[in-house]
Amino acid sequence: MTAIVNEHIQPALPPPPVRRRWNGTRTTGWIALAVMIGLLGGLSLYLILAWDSELVAKYAPKYWKGLQITLGLVATSLVFGAAMSLPVAMARLSPSRTVGALAYAYVYLFRGTPLLAQVFLVYYGAGEFRPELQSVGLWAFFRDPWNCAVFAFALNTAAYQAEILRGAIQSVAKGQWEAAEALGLTRLQAFRKIILPQALIVALRPYGNEIILMLKGSAIVAIITVLDLMGETRRAYSRSFDFQTYLWAAVVYLLMVETIRNIWERLEKRLTRHLRRDG
Amino acid sequence: MDEMLALLSLGDTGWGDEIASGVGVTISLALATLPLGLLIGFFVALAKQSEEQTLRLAGNIYTTVFRGLPELLTLFLVYFGAQIGIRQLLLAMGSETTIEINSFLAGMVALGLVFSSFSSEVFLSAFRAIPRGQYEGGYAIGLSRFQTMRLIILPQLIRIALPGLSNLWMILLKDTALVSVIGLSDIIRQTGIAARVTKEAFLFFGVACLLYLALAILSSIAIGAINHWAAKGDAPR
Amino acid sequence: MRFLKQLTLTAAALATAAALSSAQADGMKLKIGTEGAYPPFNNLTADGKLEGFDIDIAKALCAEMKAECTFVTQDWDGIIPALQAGKYDAIIASMSITDERKKKVDFTEKYYNTPPAIAVPKDSALKGTSPADLADAAIGVQGSTTHSNYTEATYTDSTVRGYPTADEYKLDIASGRLDAVVDDVTVLQEWLESEDGDCCKLLGTIVPDPAIHGEGAGIAIRKGETELAQKFNAAIEAIRANGVYKSINDKYFTFDAYGG
Numbered sequence: 176m177t178a179i180v181n182e183h184i185q186p187a188l189p190p191p192p193v194r195r196r197w198n199g200t201r202t203t204g205w206i207a208l209a210v211m212i213g214l215l216g217g218l219s220l221y222l223i224l225a226w227d228s229e230l231v232a233k234y235a236p237k238y239w240k241g242l243q244i245t246l247g248l249v250a251t252s253l254v255f256g257a258a259m260s261l262p263v264a265m266a267r268l269s270p271s272r273t274v275g276a277l278a279y280a281y282v283y284l285f286r287g288t289p290l291l292a293q294v295f296l297v298y299y300g301a302g303e304f305r306p307e308l309q310s311v312g313l314w315a316f317f318r319d320p321w322n323c324a325v326f327a328f329a330l331n332t333a334a335y336q337a338e339i340l341r342g343a344i345q346s347v348a349k350g351q352w353e354a355a356e357a358l359g360l361t362r363l364q365a366f367r368k369i370i371l372p373q374a375l376i377v378a379l380r381p382y383g384n385e386i387i388l389m390l391k392g393s394a395i396v397a398i399i400t401v402l403d404l405m406g407e408t409r410r411a412y413s414r415s416f417d418f419q420t421y422l423w424a425a426v427v428y429l430l431m432v433e434t435i436r437n438i439w440e441r442l443e444k445r446l447t448r449h450l451r452r453d454g
Numbered sequence: 455m456d457e458m459l460a461l462l463s464l465g466d467t468g469w470g471d472e473i474a475s476g477v478g479v480t481i482s483l484a485l486a487t488l489p490l491g492l493l494i495g496f497f498v499a500l501a502k503q504s505e506e507q508t509l510r511l512a513g514n515i516y517t518t519v520f521r522g523l524p525e526l527l528t529l530f531l532v533y534f535g536a537q538i539g540i541r542q543l544l545l546a547m548g549s550e551t552t553i554e555i556n557s558f559l560a561g562m563v564a565l566g567l568v569f570s571s572f573s574s575e576v577f578l579s580a581f582r583a584i585p586r587g588q589y590e591g592g593y594a595i596g597l598s599r600f601q602t603m604r605l606i607i608l609p610q611l612i613r614i615a616l617p618g619l620s621n622l623w624m625i626l627l628k629d630t631a632l633v634s635v636i637g638l639s640d641i642i643r644q645t646g647i648a649a650r651v652t653k654e655a656f657l658f659f660g661v662a663c664l665l666y667l668a669l670a671i672l673s674s675i676a677i678g679a680i681n682h683w684a685a686k687g688d689a690p691r
Numbered sequence: 692m693r694f695l696k697q698l699t700l701t702a703a704a705l706a707t708a709a710a711l712s713s714a715q716a717d718g719m720k721l722k723i724g725t726e727g728a729y730p731p732f733n734n735l736t737a738d739g740k741l742e743g744f745d746i747d748i749a750k751a752l753c754a755e756m757k758a759e760c761t762f763v764t765q766d767w768d769g770i771i772p773a774l775q776a777g778k779y780d781a782i783i784a785s786m787s788i789t790d791e792r793k794k795k796v797d798f799t800e801k802y803y804n805t806p807p808a809i810a811v812p813k814d815s816a817l818k819g820t821s822p823a824d825l826a827d828a829a830i831g832v833q834g835s836t837t838h839s840n841y842t843e844a845t846y847t848d849s850t851v852r853g854y855p856t857a858d859e860y861k862l863d864i865a866s867g868r869l870d871a872v873v874d875d876v877t878v879l880q881e882w883l884e885s886e887d888g889d890c891c892k893l894l895g896t897i898v899p900d901p902a903i904h905g906e907g908a909g910i911a912i913r914k915g916e917t918e919l920a921q922k923f924n925a926a927i928e929a930i931r932a933n934g935v936y937k938s939i940n941d942k943y944f945t946f947d948a949y950g951g
Binding site: 200201203204205207208210211215283284287288289290291292293295296299300302303304387390391392393394395397398405408409412418421422424425428429432433 | 501504505506507508509511512513515516518519521522523524525526527530531534535538624628629630631632634635642646649653654655656659660662663666667670671
Binding site: 299301302303305314318320398400409410413414415416 | 768771772775791792794795834835840852853854855862863865866867868
């Protein structure tokens with residue numbers, strides 16, 4: 176049977192290969208790529224050639240310590256921020272206008288001003304109000320620069336996370352609430368079991384971005400004497416005056432951000448398996 | 455209260471004029487960075503949606519690097535690195551000339567690199583939202599590639615990209631604060647000096663926050679106007 | 692109006708930002724880099740003029756060398772990189788001559804040498820300046836200085852915090868965030884005698900460690916420019932001999948800052 180078919184119906188020839196011509200775009204492409212590779216390769220080559228085992232032995236442990244401070248700071252701020260973002264998001268969705276306006280003011284204030292200004296406000300502002308803070312027993316907390324940083328970062332990320340959460344909750348179709356109500360679930364039950372799981376999937380990508388933003392933003396704590404990765408880098412540079420100290424920090428930050436992005440992409444793929452039609 | 459007003463007044467005793475000059479620096483830096491960031495971002499987006507693999511790869515490397523680095527680190531890399539790099543290059547060419555990179559220029563370049571890596575993504579998704587037929591239509595009526603881009607694609611592209619770009623502008627405005635660290639006398643640095651001298655840290659950093667808020671509000675008004683203007687071209691539905 | 696003027700000025704500054712500038716080291720024109728935040732050695736007055744011991748010495752040296760000098764201020768963190776990049780030709784900013792720095796720049800002979808000291812809040816219970824006395828204390832220093840290097844190496848049981856300028860640690864010791872600060876004795880004394888230094892008192896001086904503190908403050912120049920270094924050295928010797936140094940010294944200090 177197949178023999179007959181093959182005999183009578185000629186198999187279609189594959190399309191002729193597209194001749195890729197050497198045109199302007201292609202030249203630009205190669206030049207652009209060459210420049211990129213030249214720059215990155217040059218920097219890598221510089222890092223290899225300038226490899227100074229004395230320098231590395233002296234500063235690598237310090238970078239490691241700084242990295243741990245950075246990660247601890249970011250993780251703590253994100254967790255506290257997440258906890259605080261829930262009531263703020265609820266307030267933003269509240270039917271009461273005053274509550275909604277207050278929450279909006281909070282969000283606008285923290286999203287509309289630079290994180291650096293917020294950190295300075297908390298750190299040096301707290302120093303100014305020492306007697307008042309002492310009388311309520313809070314000075315011990317604000318005395319430490321690390322605590323001040325976490326305090327400012329958590330307030331900041333709470334505002335961003337609240338907006339992520341609010342957007343996600345609003346993106347869940349109204350029919351979902353109605354269906355839950357029809358099933359006899361209370362509003363809290365409906366929120367917890369029906370709405371939140373769906374909202375979190377929508378929020379997943381912006382949450383990932385927020386983690387990366389926080390990680391990058393945390394570099395400013397070096398200015399209020401916290402020795403995070405950036406702080407250790409600046410210290411190493413100011414003692415060695417060797418530019419590779421900054422390049423190494425860049426490598427570490429890039430690796431961290433790319434790792435988070437990859438983990439997040441996988442997480443997203445896994446959590447949205449049920450929404451895909453092709454698999 | 456009177457005391458606070460005196461501290462914020464203009465003239466020799468108050469800090470009002472110093473802070474106002476800081477506001478000027480912040481605005482100038484943001485405005486100077488914007489065209490640079492938009493231009494580079496546009497070309498990187500062109501590269502990333504090109505049919506040429508090498509161009510796409512180059513565009514993606516660029517975005518990955520400048521999106522992944524902390525803005526503060528990018529700033530230091532440009533400020534210290536470019537200075538050393540350029541001098542080495544000039545010395546290698548046998549020139550004793552020095553090119554000075556001041557903190558304004560370093561801030562502009564660093565923030566421009568960051569801005570362009572994000573804006574290229576905005577442009578890219580806007581490019582993808584424009585159907586191929588629009589290009590084909592352009593070619594069909596005899597327009598050149600450049601004319602098609604300028605007359606047909608770009609006006610639509612700008613309209614689609616506007617919300618994303620306004621968002622980036624707001625981020626840029628806040629990111630300029632980092633340049634105070636390399637010595638540019640912007641809002642943060644000027645209020646910081648005032649705070650140290652007068653010991654009124656809360657007042658002055660509070661003022662700094664309010665100034666950024668005011669700039670953000672002004673920006674949203676301006677963006678609203680631009681949006682309105684851009685939407686005029688929309689066909690009535 | 693002023694605001695608008697500033698805007699146009701900044702725009703103009705931008706236009707010339709990458710302007711070429713020629714670094715000449717022929718003794719005719721010199722650009723001197725300094726920090727401008729380290730009284731009484733170098734600081735900015737309220738109307739933005741540089742003053743202090745370093746500045747007066749620099750002017751005297753330039754007059755001695757018959758050089759036309761202009762001053763450039765630069766944050767401490769970037770003061771050596773900016774020298775290497777050619778932003779100026781010499782650093783006269785109370786920079787201690789240390790082995791670490793000698794790897795990157797050349798130094799002249801010292802032009803002064805004063806010991807470091809510790810200041811504490813007035814109500815402080817701290818008695819001595821030894822590492823044991825200051826165990827568990829939070830000590831503030833200006834980052835990237837010999838004082839920060841020394842404090843980190845010596846006071847290992849204390850928390851050492853590095854600040855971008857001296858102004859910030861002053862703010863933090865006044866608020867009680869720091870238990871002590873370490874800096875040059877003359878710098879601390881100047882501050883303690885001012886209204887600002889009302890919070891604090893001098894605890895005592897520290898015997899300098901030559902390995903860390905070096906042999907005093909010198910003028911830093913780019914590597915290999917020995918001719919310029921020799922000119923500076925000759926000028927330092929000359930103003931020491933002709934009494935100019937002494938008259939500047941007496942304007943600021945009650946003792947000879949040149950040291951033994």
